[in-house]
Structures are given as structure tokens and as C-alpha cells.
Amino acid sequence: MPPVCDFDWPAPNFALPGTDGQMHSLDSIAGENGTLVMFICNHCPFVLAILDRIIRDARDLQKLGIGVAAICSNDAVSYPADSFDNMQRLAQDYALPFPYLHDSDQSVARSYDAACTPDFFGFNAKLGLQYRGRLDASRAQPGPTNLRRDLYEAMKQVAETGRGPEDQIASMGCSIKWANS
Template sequence: MVAMMPPVCDFDWPAPDFALPGTDGATHTLSGVAGENGTLIMFVCNHCPFVLAILDRIIRDARDMQKLGIGVAAICSNDAVIYPADSFENMKRMAEDHDFPFPYLHDEDQSVARAYDAACTPDFFGFNASMGLQYRGRLDASRAQAGPEDLRRDLYEAMKQVAETGNGPQDQIASMGCSIKWAAG
């Protein structure tokens, strides 16, 4: 396991569009998952210990953000040939087992991860209602193990600010996780 950190937020960077199959059987687009007050696109996967450590918090925060009018979607871009745990069938199982309140999308050719310049899992991209990037930070101070329950909810607080003002916080702490598992060649 090699821990990676994405770059800091490039404010107002425009969200790349996508059309990806979801574990729910539907094809989802950026405009289809967008919320009235903002949108969170997160790159996750099934096997990463950083994601698994905070999965319950991701789900909790997604539900709370949706109440604020923020659309949420998760994307798995890992190469399932090398990491079979991240196959589409296993994605379907994970979404069902954990009752994901958001679409879980499969980026099989990894084009969406490349368009977003996703670096790790988890990698959070928080956009305002105009689809300008306002947050690219961590969920909270957890790492490969979940931190205490009372940690500051960095992602949620940032996206609440985005929903209310259209702008994310100037000070952000990068997420940390496993590198995206790129296909060979």
C-alpha cells in the first residue's frame, strides 16, 4: 500500500462531464447527479483500506450533504483485472451491502479518472452550483484507520459552506489514500 495525496484545490476548475454505468443499472451523467447547491464527485474503490476505514462516514456525510441540496456520486476507476475486488460485480455487492445513498459508477476505461486527474482513493471533488471546483480535501483526519468519532467533518463542513455561499474554504487539507490502480499500457 502506497499512500498518495492529491494536489490542492484548483478553485473554479470546471467539472468534466461523464456518462458512466451505475451499480443500479442506470447510466449517470454529471448533470444527472448534480445538486441544486453543489455536487460531490468522489473516487473510491472496494478494497482500499483508507476508503474502508471511513466508508460509514462517507455514507453519513453523503446523506447529510444531500439534505443541503448537494448531489453526490462515487466513481471506481481501478483496473479490475489487477484488482478483482474492484470489479463491477463486486461494486454492485458493496453498494447493496452498504445501502449507498448515491450512485456508484464504474469508470472501466479510466477516462473519467484521467479527466479529473484523480490521484487516490478516496479523492473528493466538491463543486458549487456553477460546477466550479471549491473543495479537494479530506473527509476528516482519519487515515488507514478511522479516527475518533468526534473528528471535525472537513468534507461536510466545506460542502455546507459551498452550498450556502458558492465558495469553499481557502484552507484545505488534502485527502490521503491508495493510488488509483491504472491499467497497464
């Protein structure tokens, strides 16, 4: 489980290859009203249970001027389901509406102190952290369709005010699969 939100913590920059064949940086994905950086992967049951909701919320947030990207940092040697080739397949199969980026050396996950998949980092327009919470109350199985959209509501507030909610419920998921060093 990730720690609670460290308000105004500055977003670390990155430059990572995307499944779309392009390089993406924090600056290139940043939105006018905020930025959402998600750590996800291909095999995690927590991610797969809510992937359709992640896509829905990403589309809705993009309409509010929030830039969105997802990063897979799992060790693909030990977890081949999370290889770049499989990331490309998932991005195509689900028509992801955001860049899906490969952090092969895990340096970006370390710089963000990412803890699990999914792990959501919501930044304001000045790239100060405002949200480090869950998508909704779903766990390894999707919850009812009428669950409160915690991530969406928080990022909508960030887009409108520059500040995230004081009360946030941490995301829960599978741990990042770190490479043996």
C-alpha cells in the same frame, strides 16, 4: 496525495454505468447547491476505514441540495476486488445512498486527474471546483468519532455561499490502480 484545490476548475462531464443499472452523467447527479464527485474503490483500507462516514456525510449533504456520486476507476483486471460485480455487492451491502459508478476505461479518472482513493471533488452550483480535501483526519484506521467533518463543513459552506474554504487539507489514500497501457 492529491494537489490542492484549483478553485473554479470546471467539472468534466461523464456518462457512466451505475451499480443500480442506470447510466449517470454529471448533469444527472448535479445538485441544486453543488455536487460531490468521489473516487473510491472496494478494497482500499483508507476508503473502508471511513465508508460509514462517507455514507453519513453524503446523506447530510444531500439534505443541503448537494448531489453526490462515487466512481471506481481502478483496473479490475489487476484488482478483481474492484470489479463491477463486486461494486454492486458493496453498494447493496452498504445501501449506498448515492450512485456508485464504474469507470472501466479510466477516462473519467484521467479527466479529473484523480490521484487516490478516496479523492473528493466538491463543486458549487455552477460546477466550479471549491473543495479538494479530506473527509476528516482519519487515515487507514478510522479516527475518533468526534473528528472535525472537513468535507461536510466545506460542502456546507459551498452550498451556502458558492465558495469553499481557502484552507484545505488534502485527502490521503491508496493510489488509483491504473491499467497497464
